[in-house]
Amino acid sequence: MKKEAHLKKSISEIECENRRVLFVCIGNTCRSPMATEILLQILRKKGIKNYDVECFGVNPYYPDNREVKELRERAVKDLLGDIIWMQKHVPKGIREAKPKPRDVLVVLDKSILSDLLEQLDGIEPSLSILVFDISDPFMNGPGAYQSSCRQLKQAIEDNLERIINE
Template identity: 30%
Template sequence: MIRIMFVCHGNICRSPMAEFIMKELVRREGLEDDFLIASCAVSTEEIGNGIYPPAKNELKRRGIPFSEHYAVQLKHSDHENYDLFVVMDKSNLRRARDILGGDSEGKLHMLMEYAGISRDVSDPWYSRRFDVAFDDIMQGCEGLLRSLI
């Protein structure tokens, strides 16, 4: 089983979008039993809050199913429970590295690297462009899945 944790700042926009997009891509390939996919935050600001409504609307608009989700924070103990931590931006990367106590096993990666692009996933919290964030995340998740199967 491949265990993936998607990580963003608050776990209400980008990382839950990535979680549910990846779950759907895996489902379409008939590989649900081969993956454990989750998401979390590097901050405590949104802990317990659900997916931000515009992010939910974009998932619905694009036909990506999702279930109830509440923001949780990345924990040091997650390091042993996941094979891969996929972050949305450089700030998330730094904070995740701090929380996990480093990355000696090479488990931390930027999502867009799987799309062959060296940049952050667009942050819709600031841009209000959930469509652009969705496109970035989809492109990254498709590349990630290709790299794993």
């Protein structure tokens, strides 16, 4: 009986645990932080709360380049009008993510999929993986960042149900 109560509590805790959406790009400096900011703002506007949104890179770029930081923040502000999270961003590698079965992994560049899977050796088979092909704006000026930001917003909006219901 005691074991059953403990088991029920564990299942209940699992059900209440936030699901995570993990955006992944190459360096975790451009696309994945912009995607994180965009999804956070969309979820906030829709009143959806039980998701943690994070971002990672397969080859994170340290330290975060000031010019890149300014370009990505400007692109998001121009598109959405505000930033709620991105100023706190620090690039990190996908190995730090430790994906769980309920997580949704959104890969922003199909060319990194094999590297990603290699780094996540022993990945949970039940992990949901979505692959977008968003152009990489890294060090290509404001127009490239704005274009990538628009592509991200469109891809996230078009796939929102898949992202949050996988």
